Amino acid sequence: MDAEDQKTGLTDKLESLDIEELKDLRKTLDRAIASYETRKRQEALSAVEQAAQE
Known part of the structure; x- marks a missing residue:
């Protein structure tokens, strides 16, 4: 897995969090x-x- 794949995976995970989890x-x-x-x-x-x- 390269750095770009890792960024995409992290972005996907962040987008799945609700507002309280993000805070x-x-x-x-x-x-x-x-x-x-x-x-x-x-x-x-x-x-x-x-x-x-x-």
């Missing part, structure tokens, strides 16, 4: 994105702090 999915994605951004910021801060100590 729940959006909340989950928002939390995952925020968590990712927080981790990346912390990694960057740690790298800067480590470089400053050297």
Whole structure:
């Protein structure tokens, strides 16, 4: 299965969800994105702090 087939499959699945399921999915994605951004910021801060100590 190539990337285009995966996108089509995902789109089909999303289109089959009702509004409450879509809202729940959006909340989950928002939390995952925020968590990712927080981790990346912390990694960057740690790298800067480590470089400053050297």
